[in-house]
Amino acid sequence: MTSIAKPPVRHPSLRQNSLGLTLRDYEGVMSTLCAGCGHDSVTAALVQAAWELELEPHRAAKMSGIGCSSKTTAYFMKQSHGFNSVHGRMPSVTTGANAANRSLTYIGISGDGDSLSIGIGQMAHAIRRNVNMLYVIENNGVYGLTKGQFSASADVGSTSKRGEANEQAPIDPALLALSIGATFVARSFSGDKKQLVPILKAGLAHRGLALIDVISPCVTFNDHEGSTKSYRYTREHEVEAVHADYAPVHAEITLPESGDHLRVVQMHDGSSVRLRSTAADYDPTDRASAYAHVRACQARGEIATGLLFVDGGSRDMHDLLKTPPTPLIDLPHERLCPGAAALDALMARYR
Amino acid sequence: MEPTDVSDPRYYHKVVDCQWACPAHTNVPAYIRLIAQERYTESYLLNRESNVFPGVLGRTCDRPCEPACRRGRVDEKPVAICRLKRVAADLRDEIRPFLPKPPDVKNGRRIALVGAGPASLTVANDLLPLGYEVVIYERNREPGGLMRINIPSFRLPAAVLDEECGYIIDMGAEMRYGTPVTSLKALLDEGYDAVFIGSGAPKGKDLDIPGRAAAPAQVHLGIEWLANVHFKHVERIEPRVIIIGVGNTAMDCCRTAKRLGATDVKVIARRGRRHFKASPWELEDAEEELVEIIENHAPKRMLVENGTLVGMEFEVLDWTEDPSGRASSRVVRTVTIPCDAVILAIGQDNAFPWIERDIGVDFDAQGMPVVDRITHQSTHPRVFFGGDAAWGPQNIIWAVAHGHQAAISIDLLCNGRPVAERPPEGMTLVSVKNGLHSWAYDNDYDPSARQVMRHEELARRFRDLNVEVELGFSAEQVASEVSRCLNCDIQTHFAPPKCIECDACIDVCPTNCLTITTNHSPETDLRQRLSAPALNLTQEIYLSEPLPQTKRVMVKDEDVCLHCGLCAERCPTAAWDMRLFDLIQPVAGAACDREELVRA
Numbered sequence: 025m026t027s028i029a030k031p032p033v034r035h036p037s038l039r040q041n042s043l044g045l046t047l048r049d050y051e052g053v054m055s056t057l058c059a060g061c062g063h064d065s066v067t068a069a070l071v072q073a074a075w076e077l078e079l080e081p082h083r084a085a086k087m088s089g090i091g092c093s094s095k096t097t098a099y100f101m102k103q104s105h106g107f108n109s110v111h112g113r114m115p116s117v118t119t120g121a122n123a124a125n126r127s128l129t130y131i132g133i134s135g136d137g138d139s140l141s142i143g144i145g146q147m148a149h150a151i152r153r154n155v156n157m158l159y160v161i162e163n164n165g166v167y168g169l170t171k172g173q174f175s176a177s178a179d180v181g182s183t184s185k186r187g188e189a190n191e192q193a194p195i196d197p198a199l200l201a202l203s204i205g206a207t208f209v210a211r212s213f214s215g216d217k218k219q220l221v222p223i224l225k226a227g228l229a230h231r232g233l234a235l236i237d238v239i240s241p242c243v244t245f246n247d248h249e250g251s252t253k254s255y256r257y258t259r260e261h262e263v264e265a266v267h268a269d270y271a272p273v274h275a276e277i278t279l280p281e282s283g284d285h286l287r288v289v290q291m292h293d294g295s296s297v298r299l300r301s302t303a304a305d306y307d308p309t310d311r312a313s314a315y316a317h318v319r320a321c322q323a324r325g326e327i328a329t330g331l332l333f334v335d336g337g338s339r340d341m342h343d344l345l346k347t348p349p350t351p352l353i354d355l356p357h358e359r360l361c362p363g364a365a366a367l368d369a370l371m372a373r374y375r
Numbered sequence: 376m377e378p379t380d381v382s383d384p385r386y387y388h389k390v391v392d393c394q395w396a397c398p399a400h401t402n403v404p405a406y407i408r409l410i411a412q413e414r415y416t417e418s419y420l421l422n423r424e425s426n427v428f429p430g431v432l433g434r435t436c437d438r439p440c441e442p443a444c445r446r447g448r449v450d451e452k453p454v455a456i457c458r459l460k461r462v463a464a465d466l467r468d469e470i471r472p473f474l475p476k477p478p479d480v481k482n483g484r485r486i487a488l489v490g491a492g493p494a495s496l497t498v499a500n501d502l503l504p505l506g507y508e509v510v511i512y513e514r515n516r517e518p519g520g521l522m523r524i525n526i527p528s529f530r531l532p533a534a535v536l537d538e539e540c541g542y543i544i545d546m547g548a549e550m551r552y553g554t555p556v557t558s559l560k561a562l563l564d565e566g567y568d569a570v571f572i573g574s575g576a577p578k579g580k581d582l583d584i585p586g587r588a589a590a591p592a593q594v595h596l597g598i599e600w601l602a603n604v605h606f607k608h609v610e611r612i613e614p615r616v617i618i619i620g621v622g623n624t625a626m627d628c629c630r631t632a633k634r635l636g637a638t639d640v641k642v643i644a645r646r647g648r649r650h651f652k653a654s655p656w657e658l659e660d661a662e663e664e665l666v667e668i669i670e671n672h673a674p675k676r677m678l679v680e681n682g683t684l685v686g687m688e689f690e691v692l693d694w695t696e697d698p699s700g701r702a703s704s705r706v707v708r709t710v711t712i713p714c715d716a717v718i719l720a721i722g723q724d725n726a727f728p729w730i731e732r733d734i735g736v737d738f739d740a741q742g743m744p745v746v747d748r749i750t751h752q753s754t755h756p757r758v759f760f761g762g763d764a765a766w767g768p769q770n771i772i773w774a775v776a777h778g779h780q781a782a783i784s785i786d787l788l789c790n791g792r793p794v795a796e797r798p799p800e801g802m803t804l805v806s807v808k809n810g811l812h813s814w815a816y817d818n819d820y821d822p823s824a825r826q827v828m829r830h831e832e833l834a835r836r837f838r839d840l841n842v843e844v845e846l847g848f849s850a851e852q853v854a855s856e857v858s859r860c861l862n863c864d865i866q867t868h869f870a871p872p873k874c875i876e877c878d879a880c881i882d883v884c885p886t887n888c889l890t891i892t893t894n895h896s897p898e899t900d901l902r903q904r905l906s907a908p909a910l911n912l913t914q915e916i917y918l919s920e921p922l923p924q925t926k927r928v929m930v931k932d933e934d935v936c937l938h939c940g941l942c943a944e945r946c947p948t949a950a951w952d953m954r955l956f957d958l959i960q961p962v963a964g965a966a967c968d969r970e971e972l973v974r975a
């Protein structure tokens with residue numbers, strides 16, 4: 025919360041992108057989240073990524089469920105479409121929207137409560153369908169909006185603000201996604217925009233569902249000593265497994281620094297992602313390698329971050345369903361609906 | 376880059392662009408807030424502390440503060456700082472009860488001041504309350520110097536000047552009007568403890584061209600002519616008048632001529648408009664009064680027929696600039712402009728015929744006294760210079776600033792202390808936090824445009840020389856203009872140990888002032904690496920001590936900070952706070968009593 029609206033004044037050296045928009049044109053309304061909430065930094069990273077990618081705000085749809093995290097969609101790209109669904113239903117509503125209009129860029133924002141408790145089934149099937157969308161989980165280990173109860177991502181032994189420890193095993197959204205066929209899996213930290221912004225850009229360019237688990241501390245209920253999702257704990261335990269650089273379509277490809285294990289992944293739209301993994305045996309284009317690495321980090325008490333796995337050739341829901349390239353909403357009614365005669369003929373075949 | 380030392384008052388002082396630019400360091404944002412709260416008397420008194428003549432300056436100041444104003448970098452135009460000063464002056468109540476009272480028992484020191492212009496009057500203003508006996512020698516019969524005899528009354532009504540000179544003189548200055556000092560030696564021999572010379576730059580520059588001497592009655596020196604108008608020695612001028620020069624004096628001459636019967640007034644300049652010395656608003660005001668301004672004309676000769684001036688010949692110049700910016704001109708053709716009178720307004724010179732050259736006051740090759748820039752002391756330990764007399768013509772606010780510094784020096788001298796030992800500046804820094812998201816100032820940004828001054832209609836202006844042109848701001852205009860001030864004295868104060876590096880302040884800042892980054896390169900490189908490159912090199916970069924979690928640093932580009940307080944509102948740990956900065960300026964007397972007034 026703040027007492028005033030953000031003044032409409034900008035720094036004289038603020039640049040415009042090719043659409044003639046400055047960073048500030050990608051902002052939304054003033055945030056009503058707590059001062060210092062990690063979610064606001066994710067918002068700022070989204071603003072930065074969208075501006076750099078030169079997304080047309082009116083061609084994007086912001087989708088969310090319920091939670092402090094789900095309020096994020098109000099705070100960026102105020103000229104975009106949006107749908108604030110019931111708790112946990114963001115993936116399903118996005119699936120429907122995408123089915124009807126595949127030409128928009130879908131930006132789904134959820135929380136660990138919204139996605140890993142009530143919405144886990146919705147999320148899992150959106151991943152399996154590979155709905156073409158960005159799927160950001162702002163993960164703080166608690167239900168922030170309802171005052172800090174443990175969520176399903178809370179680590180065993182992590183304590184609540186009052187001091188009691190969580191005893192149930194956590195769900196790691198990255199591991200879950202890898203195990204059910206996700207084609208783009210990343211983890212990042214709200215306090216590290218250098219890492220987060222390129223991942224968001226790569227995720228937006230990815231065809232299919234790009235799941236990004238962003239550790240996003242809840243300053244009010246889960247930033248104390250004993251928390252494993254605080255600013256300090258995350259900084260001390262984060263290990264960047266793979267660093268991603270996003271290169272737009274016409275970017276000049278510069279030679280990688282030596283000593284790194286570099287892989288270039290082509291995206292559908294002609295852009296590319298350059299991945300530098302820190303361990304020699306880690307191949308972020310290989311699912312088994314990624315899974316093993318995240319597990320190994322977990323066992324060491326480390327938080328593996330970076331673009332953990334990407335399948336550049338992935339086929340999204342529309343590819344799998346063999347829908348026409350034209351968005352369904354643009355098809356004439358006659359083509360969408362075969363009509364009573366055709367249906368009768370079809371039925372007759374089964375009689 | 377080294378971490379910034381914000382305990383040095385200069386850092387935060389510099390952030391208050393207007394106050395920094397004002398030679399007398401007037402506390403502009405504080406007086407504007409007082410006006411906003413309709414506390415005009417307090418606002419006036421706050422002004423008076425530093426600039427001594429708020430009513431005069433609210434109408435005539437050269438306003439170096441306005442080009443410096445941060446609002447001018449954020450919005451199109453700066454805050455109308457100067458005209459708001461006039462609001463405080465116009466709407467104040469009786470202020471005499473709040474003026475310092477000179478002690479009944481004097482301190483036994485006698486000081487002579489030469490001239491009763493703003494420089495001398497400021498010295499008197501500062502020394503009288505300390506118990507000094509002050510004697511002011513003035514050639515004329517009234518106080519004020521050029522403010523009285525040269526600045527026309529349509530810009531500065533006599534009553535305003537009388538009142539503000541009166542506040543000082545009535546503290547007990549002994550006025551010797553009609554008494555030109557004709558010998559400094561004689562004055563020093565009278566046993567004064569110190570002499571301050573504030574005699575101005577009283578000589579108008581002449582122009583040496585053919586025909587200049589042929590019709591002397593029709594050719595005037597600008598400042599002399601204006602003085603003659605003031606003394607009513609001149610009450611009319613011929614219909615067609617040419618003014619040579621395009622500085623402030625030229626502007627007053629052309630507008631005065633318009634009021635004394637001239638119908639066709641042309642101001643002629645050697646160079647193009649962007650080189651004019653007159654302030655833009657003075658040019659606008661002259662043009663509003665249908666004065667014609669002609670560029671790129673160099674005077675060649677005066678045309679005199681049978682002892683009567685009939686016109687002037689000019690060379691029309693074509694100026695070119697080489698890449699280094701050096702200008703050169705080429706004569707395109709010669710033109711004749713008919714006229715009945717010429718006023719030369721091409722500058723002023725100093726003249727000190729009354730100062731003997733063998734009494735220890737050294738002069739340089741240009742005939743100017745050798746004066747220390749800080750102490751105002753000449754090579755004679757008891758003789759000080761200030762105002763236009765010190766380094767040539769400047770303006771009122773500089774004269775005032777000089778007066779304050781000279782008063783400090785005289786006070787040090789009389790207390791047997793080295794004049795070069797200047798008392799330090801101090802500051803107070805107080806949080807303005809009232810509660811969660813509530814501040815003791817209005818932090819919301821008002822996008823209103825600058826208010827335009829209302830003017831008297833032309834016909835009435837020309838009817839009477841004394842009709843004041845500017846009408847002042849209406850109540851609505853005041854309300855709007857005060858809210859344009861960005862409160863730059865309410866500083867963003869940072870406490871590095873509290874920062875958890877959540878980025879909230881950086882994300883919320885509307886003008887991308889803040890960055891958390893590594894401190895590994897020189898400032899030039901750092902400036903490029905910020906959220907928005909800090910290209911305005913005249914503005915400081917704040918750099919914090921290393922932050923607790925990552926050892927990176929917080930960097931702030933002061934350039935276009937709106938002082939909106941959003942960074943402090945969004946900071947979960949109150950690492951950022953908004954704090955009211957108040958500069959404590961040294962004044963005469965403080966040096967000797969308030970030794971300890973140093974860093975806050």
Ligand SMILES: Cc1cc2nc3c(=O)[nH]c(=O)nc-3n(C[C@H](O)[C@H](O)[C@H](O)COP(=O)(O)OP(=O)(O)OC[C@H]3O[C@@H](n4cnc5c(N)ncnc54)[C@H](O)[C@@H]3O)c2cc1C
Pocket residue numbers: 435436437489490491492493494495512513514515519520521522525526554555556557573574575576577598601623624627729761762763764768769770771772774
């Ligand atoms: C036409 C004109 C317009 C101006 N307009 C502005 C303006 O709008 N704003 C602005 O800020 N500035 C303006 N100025 C400049 C400003 O007036 C001067 O810079 C300022 O008055 C200088 O103050 P001072 O105290 O040094 O000297 P002055 O104001 O020049 O006062 C010197 C005094 O000393 C007296 N004196 C001189 N010699 C002796 C002597 N031997 N014995 C006794 N008395 C003596 C003089 O009579 C005079 O009264 C203007 C100047 C001119 C010429």
Ligand SMILES: Cc1ncc(C[n+]2csc(CCOP(=O)(O)OP(=O)(O)O)c2C)c(N)n1
Pocket residue numbers: 090091092093094111134135136137138139142162164166167168169170175
């Ligand atoms: C159907 C339903 N059940 C429960 C709730 C109560 N509720 C609101 S937000 C929330 C959890 C939010 O947690 P998360 O998604 O992690 O968001 P955060 O606030 O932590 O960002 C719950 C359980 C609800 N709004 N709707």
Ligand code: SF4
Pocket residue numbers: 056057058060061062063092093164168169241242243244245
């Ligand atoms: S309660 Fe926690 S998650 Fe919600 S806004 Fe506050 S800090 Fe953010």
Ligand code: SF4
Pocket residue numbers: 867883884885886887888889935936937938939940941942943
């Ligand atoms: S006060 Fe803070 S938020 Fe506002 S412009 Fe200045 S640095 Fe930015």
Ligand code: SF4
Pocket residue numbers: 060873874875876877878879880881942945946947948949950951
């Ligand atoms: S909001 Fe406060 S705690 Fe967060 S980064 Fe800024 S100064 Fe540090």
Ligand SMILES: [Mg+2]
Pocket residue numbers: 091093135136137162163164165166167168175
């Ligand atoms: Mg949560």
